[in-house]
Amino acid sequence: MRQQTLTQINSCTTSAPHGDVSCSECPIRYRAVCAHCEGDELQRLEEIKFYRSYEAGQPIVWEGDRMDFVGSVVSGVATLTQTLEDGRTQMVGLLLPSDFLGRPGRDRAAYNATATTRVVLCCFRRRPFDDLMRKTPHIAHRLLEMTLDELDAAREWMLLLGRKTAREKIASFIAIIARREASLHKRQPGGRMELELPLTREAMADYLGLTLETVSRQVSALKRDGVIQLQGKRGVILPDFARLVDESGDDSDGGCLS
Amino acid sequence: MRQQTLTQINSCTTSAPHGDVSCSECPIRYRAVCAHCEGDELQRLEEIKFYRSYEAGQPIVWEGDRMDFVGSVVSGVATLTQTLEDGRTQMVGLLLPSDFLGRPGRDRAAYNATATTRVVLCCFRRRPFDDLMRKTPHIAHRLLEMTLDELDAAREWMLLLGRKTAREKIASFIAIIARREASLHKRQPGGRMELELPLTREAMADYLGLTLETVSRQVSALKRDGVIQLQGKRGVILPDFARLVDESGDDSDGGCLS
DNA sequence: CGGGATATTTGACCCAAGGCAAAGCGGCAG
DNA sequence: CTGCCGCTTTGCCTTGGGTCAAATATCCCG
Numbered sequence: 001m002r003q004q005t006l007t008q009i010n011s012c013t014t015s016a017p018h019g020d021v022s023c024s025e026c027p028i029r030y031r032a033v034c035a036h037c038e039g040d041e042l043q044r045l046e047e048i049k050f051y052r053s054y055e056a057g058q059p060i061v062w063e064g065d066r067m068d069f070v071g072s073v074v075s076g077v078a079t080l081t082q083t084l085e086d087g088r089t090q091m092v093g094l095l096l097p098s099d100f101l102g103r104p105g106r107d108r109a110a111y112n113a114t115a116t117t118r119v120v121l122c123c124f125r126r127r128p129f130d131d132l133m134r135k136t137p138h139i140a141h142r143l144l145e146m147t148l149d150e151l152d153a154a155r156e157w158m159l160l161l162g163r164k165t166a167r168e169k170i171a172s173f174i175a176i177i178a179r180r181e182a183s184l185h186k187r188q189p190g191g192r193m194e195l196e197l198p199l200t201r202e203a204m205a206d207y208l209g210l211t212l213e214t215v216s217r218q219v220s221a222l223k224r225d226g227v228i229q230l231q232g233k234r235g236v237i238l239p240d241f242a243r244l245v246d247e248s249g250d251d252s253d254g255g256c257l258s
Numbered sequence: 259m260r261q262q263t264l265t266q267i268n269s270c271t272t273s274a275p276h277g278d279v280s281c282s283e284c285p286i287r288y289r290a291v292c293a294h295c296e297g298d299e300l301q302r303l304e305e306i307k308f309y310r311s312y313e314a315g316q317p318i319v320w321e322g323d324r325m326d327f328v329g330s331v332v333s334g335v336a337t338l339t340q341t342l343e344d345g346r347t348q349m350v351g352l353l354l355p356s357d358f359l360g361r362p363g364r365d366r367a368a369y370n371a372t373a374t375t376r377v378v379l380c381c382f383r384r385r386p387f388d389d390l391m392r393k394t395p396h397i398a399h400r401l402l403e404m405t406l407d408e409l410d411a412a413r414e415w416m417l418l419l420g421r422k423t424a425r426e427k428i429a430s431f432i433a434i435i436a437r438r439e440a441s442l443h444k445r446q447p448g449g450r451m452e453l454e455l456p457l458t459r460e461a462m463a464d465y466l467g468l469t470l471e472t473v474s475r476q477v478s479a480l481k482r483d484g485v486i487q488l489q490g491k492r493g494v495i496l497p498d499f500a501r502l503v504d505e506s507g508d509d510s511d512g513g514c515l516s
Numbered sequence: 517c518g519g520g521a522t523a524t525t526t527g528a529c530c531c532a533a534g535g536c537a538a539a540g541c542g543g544c545a546g
Numbered sequence: 547c548t549g550c551c552g553c554t555t556t557g558c559c560t561t562g563g564g565t566c567a568a569a570t571a572t573c574c575c576g
Binding site (some may be wrong): 233 | 524525
């Protein structure tokens with residue numbers, strides 16, 4: 001590897017332009033912000049892209065930090081959190097592969113972003129990306145779609161935070177993860193399923209507006225009642241997905257990811 | 259008024275194209291989805307716009323209804339709410355003048371929208387608007403900006419719902435209303451202020467994820483402690499805005515509206 | 517395989533917010 | 547002026563979830 005292709009910055013690994021993976025091979029090619037781009041447009045993006053990776057548990061940016069790039073999660077899971085000055089923490093975003101990090105036109109991070117598993121980001125320097133976006137309606141259009149979807153998800157999340165019981169919150173969270181698992185394998189959720197929780201109990205608590213003790217108690221309660229089975233700390237088996245959805249408080253299916 | 263210029267539909271009043279107000283006179287001209295449009299673009303929007311108005315308390319659309327238009331709030335206040343099938347209700351959007359209602363490309367309402375005061379909407383039929391948006395980057399761009407702002411607001415709201423105490427929620431809500439009042443008059447919030455709450459206690463409860471009794475109790479507590487004074491049911495006097503912000507749990511200023 | 521750090525579970529107790537019920541308080545129609 | 551209706555306040559009691567503390571699991575690494 002040449003001298004400049006790899007640099008340690010802020011305990012993350014950065015690869016140079018034209019590094020690693022061609023866009024045409026990219027696992028998030030048709031779901032990320034680049035989804036609608038073809039030919040020339042894609043070429044332009046490819047020219048300015050670079051990869052960064054972060055180890056599990058590492059911060060990506062802190063609220064208020066200057067942020068000179070935006071990017072897409074290629075693999076892994078990252079979280080966005082906000083805190084009150086006395087330390088109370090609320091997760092406000094869960095970034096999965098293809099999700100977008102950073103806001104075009106804003107040069108400071110509004111939230112803490114943390115890698116909860118090993119994360120690979122496909123990054124673009126902010127200025128070139130902003131310019132490109134202004135000239136490329138396909139990018140702006142895809143970003144609008146994605147932002148509207150995120151807003152819908154945020155509103156579903158607000159209903160959970162404001163009105164669901166602890167048990168319903170846990171059931172809803174597991175159902176969300178199960179739906180994603182299914183959509184990743186291009187299947188409908190249902191029947192028996194197995195999955196891995198991508199978050200610690202504490203992170204789940206921050207997601208759900210609970211304490212980690214309450215999360216643990218309600219997970220145990222769902223296990224005791226036969227709604228879920230556990231395999232180690234993170235593994236969950238659902239004997240019957242529909243049973244879990246019944247516990248989530250949502251009507252029918254709780255809004256599919258379309 | 260000619261025969262077709264006024265129709266009663268679903269207990270709302272609809273005016274024909276070219277009705278009422280010219281865009282150049284419009285109070286939300288530079289804040290709404292049309293903000294970046296000039297000349298030709300504005301002309302196109304003007305050609306397809308029409309106004310609808312709703313009385314206080316009236317529904318605008320119900321979740322799941324077909325929605326053949328999108329539009330901007332010209333005056334008044336509307337809310338978006340979601341409900342669990344047992345009736346628990348959470349507000350997920352508070353639409354103020356210049357805010358946008360409806361999602362381009364989606365023909366069914368995802369939420370209940372209700373007018374909480376008399377509301378005037380500047381509407382566009384969905385299809386022509388979608389077409390126009392595809393051809394007019396200025397509209398798509400403005401809508402992206404607005405959606406990103408809404409997402410930020412939703413995330414602030416999630417922090418409130420998940421982690422703030424009832425007292426902090428009430429203080430935060432009043433602070434939000436106070437900041438808006440100030441920004442409407444192009445002033446900085448601070449010192450002594452007077453304002454009107456645009457919501458009933460029940461709607462405040464739905465906004466904050468509380469019961470109406472708890473809202474009432476905490477409003478009374480803030481009054482007892484001298485943080486606020488009341489004038490009738492809706493009127494509030496803040497002897498010192500900073501004192502209210504102290505009670506809201508936010509650090510410094512809780513994110514200004516930029 | 518053993519040791520130690522970290523994550524998780526569980527128990528005992530408490531309190532903030534919810535539920536229920538009964539008064540107040542306006543505002544408006546007659 | 548009066549009576550009614552809808553909104554709001556307040557009291558009393560209950561309870562879901564938080565807090566504090568201790569006991570397990572689990573995992574990683576040598």
